Amino acid sequence: MPKFTHPNLLVGPEDYDDAGVYKINDDLVLIQTVDFFTPMVDDPYAFGSIAAANALSDIYAMGGEPLTVMNVAAFPQCGDWDIFEQILLGGADKVKEAGALLIGGHTVDDQEPKYGLSVTGVAKPEEILTNGKGKEGDALVLTKRLGNGILVTAIKADMLEPGTVEMVMGEMSALNKEAALSMKTAGVTAATDITGFGFLGHLGEVVAASRVSAEIWADRLPVWPEAVELAKMGMIPAGCYRNQDYLKERVEFAPEVPVFMRDILFDPQTSGGLLMAVPQERLEQLTGSLKEKGLVFSVVGKLTGGNPGKISVKEKGKW
Numbered sequence: 001m002p003k004f005t006h007p008n009l010l011v012g013p014e015d016y017d018d019a020g021v022y023k024i025n026d027d028l029v030l031i032q033t034v035d036f037f038t039p040m041v042d043d044p045y046a047f048g049s050i051a052a053a054n055a056l057s058d059i060y061a062m063g064g065e066p067l068t069v070m071n072v073a074a075f076p077q078c079g080d081w082d083i084f085e086q087i088l089l090g091g092a093d094k095v096k097e098a099g100a101l102l103i104g105g106h107t108v109d110d111q112e113p114k115y116g117l118s119v120t121g122v123a124k125p126e127e128i129l130t131n132g133k134g135k136e137g138d139a140l141v142l143t144k145r146l147g148n149g150i151l152v153t154a155i156k157a158d159m160l161e162p163g164t165v166e167m168v169m170g171e172m173s174a175l176n177k178e179a180a181l182s183m184k185t186a187g188v189t190a191a192t193d194i195t196g197f198g199f200l201g202h203l204g205e206v207v208a209a210s211r212v213s214a215e216i217w218a219d220r221l222p223v224w225p226e227a228v229e230l231a232k233m234g235m236i237p238a239g240c241y242r243n244q245d246y247l248k249e250r251v252e253f254a255p256e257v258p259v260f261m262r263d264i265l266f267d268p269q270t271s272g273g274l275l276m277a278v279p280q281e282r283l284e285q286l287t288g289s290l291k292e293k294g295l296v297f298s299v300v301g302k303l304t305g306g307n308p309g310k311i312s313v314k315e316k317g318k319w
Helices: 044-061 081-098 148-156 162-173 177-186 198-210 225-232 238-247 259-266 280-292
Strands: 009-011 020-025 028-037 065-075 101-109 114-123 139-143 190-193 213-217 251-253 274-278 297-304 311-314
Touching (some): 028 044, 028 065, 044 065, 044 081, 044 114, 044 177, 044 190, 081 101, 148 162, 148 225, 177 274, 177 280, 190 198, 198 213, 198 259, 198 274, 198 297, 238 259, 274 280, 280 297
Parallel strands (some): 213 311, 251 311
Antiparallel strands (some): 009 020, 020 028, 028 114, 065 114, 139 297, 190 274, 213 297
């Protein structure tokens, strides 16, 4: 990828980050991102909510506040427009929850529905979090559970109980807003959100950009129990294998880490949580804030020195 240079471009496409950052002046930067995809659940309102939460997450991962939003959509002209209305309503309600303003959008005629958002956020320059500022010794904290790509595959095959489907859709549609507020006040050094590249793919961007390595503790990972059972059965989405192939030279698993857990770590997530690197002396402040907010989270590993860009997955964790 060519290097983009401009005195006001603080974060560009070659920086391994979730969004681009443009400096307006010494007190204000713009954060811009776009994300959309095909339906992963049958409920159109839930699909709209999840797609919107997923797109907004890039702004939160960069330490910003969503400001304005535009819809990006595709829908067949001969389709059921009540369904399309529910998709847009799900997205609009999530944007409202985020405190952002929906100001327009664009739709094209396409046989396969697609939906997402283009989002502009704002922050002070010193508030920007990137993948490239993690330090050796930082603790790694993950919010939300892993394995929702596996569960989405099961939902499409009608293999999950309705109650489980409801919980999974609820977590995917949950904004990372509160977790982002916690990480800003705790002094997190680097952050990313976990989406299509899977946990290891997005962690890989952090260690590559920060020029450090990482140690992950399999027993500490927050994982959907239903995803564990399905992974043991071989119910793995195709994206998991693409992620695994891309990262095979950079990830080393301890022999004790089971195959199903390896698959979950490569599992492409939809609207996953935030992965945060935080100095150990600020870890308690971060985890205390997350706990107070009632969020799912776990300390899942640490950044280490040597072998920049490499990830080691251990069966159990220790400092």
